[in-house]
Structure formats: C-alpha cells, structure tokens
Amino acid sequence: MAKKVKYYFDTESLAYRKIKPKLSKKLGYIGLFLLSSALFGFLCFVVLLNSSYLETPKDRLQAREIETMKLRYAILNKKMEQIEEVLADVEERDNNIYRAYFNTSPIPAEQRKAGFGGVNRYKELEGFDNSELVINTSKRVDVIAKELAIQSKSLDEILKLAKEKNKLLSAIPAIQPVKNEQLKHMASGFGYRTDPFTKVRKMHEGMDFTAKTGTPIFATGDGVVVSADNSKSGYGNHIEINHGYGYLTLYAHLSKYKVKRGQRVKRGDVIGYVGSTGRSEAPHLHYEVHKDGKVVNPINFYYGNISAAEYVVISKLANQENQSLD
Structure with missing residues (x-):
C-alpha cells in the first residue's frame, strides 16, 4: 500500500x-x-x-546442585535406616540380655528415643525450598546421636558390672537363711495368706521357716548390716542387710543377734538365731527379699544351696494356701 x-x-x-x-x-x-x-x-x-522458560548457566548449575543434594539426603536417610536397625538390635540385646544378666533395670524406650524439647534447634534451617527435608534429616541424625550416647553409657555400665561380676554374684541373696536339716517345716510362703491373729487374708511379703528357738540364721548374700534392732513394728528383733545392686534382705522374730549395725557379712555367716519376738505365733524366721525397693518372692533365690528336687518340694509347700505365723 x-x-x-x-x-x-x-x-x-x-x-x-x-x-x-x-x-x-x-x-x-x-x-x-x-x-x-x-x-x-x-x-x-x-x-x-523470572520465568522457567529461560535458564541461565548459573540456574542450570544450581538446579543440578539441588538435585544432587536431594539424592545425597536420600542416600543419607537410607544409611540412617540401616543404622537405626542395627542400633535397635543392640538396644534389644542390651535390655533383655546384658542388663537382665546383671540384674540391672532396662532403659525405657521413651528415654532412649526422647526428642529435644524447649528451644527450636533448627530455626536457621527454616524458610528454604527444601527446609522440611533438611530439618527432618537433621532431627533424625540428632536422635540417633543421642541414642548412641545413651547406649555407649549403658555399655560402660555393663562393662563395669562385668568387672564386678564376682561381687554381684556374691551379693545376690542366693541361699536359704535356715538349713533344711534344721527346719521343722515350711510354715508359709509369699502371697496372700490368713493372718493368725485377725484371721483375715492379707499379703504375706516373705517366707516363714519353722525351727526351734536358737536355730542359727545365715546371711543369704554378702552385704552390710543396716539394722539389728526391734524398731520395726511387729517384726520383733530383726536384722536388715543391704547387699548392694538393689538387694536388701530382712530376718525377723529373732531370739538374739550375732551382728551389729555397720558390720560387713559374707554369705553363710551366722547373723542371729530363730525366736518368736514381736508379732509371732510360734518360733520361726520370717524372711523377706527386696529388689530396688520392691518386695519379691524369696523362693526365686534359693539356687545356691538346695537341689532341684528340694526346690520343687519347697515351692509346693510355699504355694499352699495356709496360715502365716506372723
């Protein structure tokens, strides 16, 4: 035009x-x-x-670096899964084999896997495109590091217990406090029994060994006498021995003592004599075993001086529903 x-x-x-x-x-x-x-x-x-249609060489380099970082984090998380599996196996053996063998309380799972409360430890990692990936991985690493620290400390404790194994085995109350040949019979075992005075069923927290007044009573494990008096109501003359490792034994209704407070005793030492002092219906020894502050059945600890056949007989007698002597 x-x-x-x-x-x-x-x-x-x-x-x-x-x-x-x-x-x-x-x-x-x-x-x-x-x-x-x-x-x-x-x-x-x-x-x-500012659009995705045009990429500079720098943009392409950054994109490759980001993809490489994601790949490395994925590999790291896979390795952490393997570490967690191995660590879980070690923790299982620690609780159910090592610590059980040495009569040590297991470490609760909530203590092993506890998080980190309070201050936000990952604040500086927030606000980025891949913040969630980085923060979650960092938390996972920190939890594993804490579990490893707890496990390391536990193994140090187990190693110490292993070195003190002989002391531990000597301290466990592992024999009967009265010899079988000196017993008249097993009067009453651990559990709910009829009270001889009130005739009401109540928890009997030990075992009663019927024997003549003056029959020797033996320390069932190595330890230190923490009391030899009549300060506990109903127990009459009694002795308490702290064996360490959470074990404590009590011997009640004695006619007399052969030890005093603060004295160190060995398993098998004579510490006193059978009597009927305190809240007692007849001459006998009332014997208790405590572990970590809780009363436990003494029948589980007589492996040091009786045979398997004798254990079966005593166990049957102890489990009979009868009347206690205190």
Whole structure:
C-alpha cells in the first residue's frame, strides 16, 4: 500500500504543493520508536529472567546442585535406616540380655528415643525450598546421636558390672537363711495368706521357716548390716542387710543377734538365731527379699544351696494356701 502524500494550497501560486516533513520531526519519531522498542525489549528480558522458560548457566548449575543434594539426603536417610536397625538390635540385646544378666533395670524406650524439647534447634534451617527435608534429616541424625550416647553409657555400665561380676554374684541373696536339716517345716510362703491373729487374708511379703528357738540364721548374700534392732513394728528383733545392686534382705522374730549395725557379712555367716519376738505365733524366721525397693518372692533365690528336687518340694509347700505365723 503506497504511502499517503499530503498537500497544501499555495495562495501565491494558486496551486497545490506537497507537504515535506521536517527532519527534526522525523528524527523524533525514529527516537521515540527506538526508545519504545528498548523498553519493550527490557521488560520482555526481565519477564524471561523470572520465568522457567529461560535458564541461565548459573540456574542450570544450581538446579543440578539441588538435585544432587536431594539424592545425597536420600542416600543419607537410607544409611540412617540401616543404622537405626542395627542400633535397635543392640538396644534389644542390651535390655533383655546384658542388663537382665546383671540384674540391672532396662532403659525405657521413651528415654532412649526422647526428642529435644524447649528451644527450636533448627530455626536457621527454616524458610528454604527444601527446609522440611533438611530439618527432618537433621532431627533424625540428632536422635540417633543421642541414642548412641545413651547406649555407649549403658555399655560402660555393663562393662563395669562385668568387672564386678564376682561381687554381684556374691551379693545376690542366693541361699536359704535356715538349713533344711534344721527346719521343722515350711510354715508359709509369699502371697496372700490368713493372718493368725485377725484371721483375715492379707499379703504375706516373705517366707516363714519353722525351727526351734536358737536355730542359727545365715546371711543369704554378702552385704552390710543396716539394722539389728526391734524398731520395726511387729517384726520383733530383726536384722536388715543391704547387699548392694538393689538387694536388701530382712530376718525377723529373732531370739538374739550375732551382728551389729555397720558390720560387713559374707554369705553363710551366722547373723542371729530363730525366736518368736514381736508379732509371732510360734518360733520361726520370717524372711523377706527386696529388689530396688520392691518386695519379691524369696523362693526365686534359693539356687545356691538346695537341689532341684528340694526346690520343687519347697515351692509346693510355699504355694499352699495356709496360715502365716506372723
């Protein structure tokens, strides 16, 4: 399409003449066009830079680094899964074999796997595109590190117990406090029994050994005498021995003592003699075993001086529902 030509009427010559545009105006139009084109091009460049359609070499490098980081974190989490499996196996053996063997309380799972309360330890990792991945992995590493520290401390304790194994085995109350040949009979065992005075069933927290007054009573394990008096109501003359490792034994209704408070005794030492002092119906020894502050059945500890056949007989007698002597 041809460019339109503009004319004007010349009154002097009475004729139409072409209108010729001024050079400055042409240059102005050209400048305005170039400026508009530059602005439009700049805006397009900014839009492209902030879109996913145009990637600079730096962007491509960062994207590769991010993908590599994600891959490394995935590998790290896989390795941590393997570590957690091995650690769980070690913890299981620690609680149910090592600590059980040495009569030590297991470490609760909530203590082993406890988190980190209070201050946000991962605040500086927040606000990034992959913050959740990094924070969760960091938490996992910290929990494993804590479990390893607890397990290491536990194994140190087990090692110490292993070195003191002979002391531990000597301390456990492992024999009867009265010899079988000196017993008249097993009067009453551990559990609910009829009270000889009130005739009401109540918990009998020990075992009663019927024997003649003056029959020797033996310490059932190595330890230190913590009391040899009649301060406990109903027990009459009694002795308490602290064996360590959470064990304590009590011998009640004695006729007399052969030890005093603070004295160290060995398993098999004579510590006193059978009697009927305190709340007692007839001459006998009332014997209790405590572990970690809780009373336990003494029948489980007579493996040191009786045979399997004798144990079966005593166990049957102890489990009979009869009347206690105190």
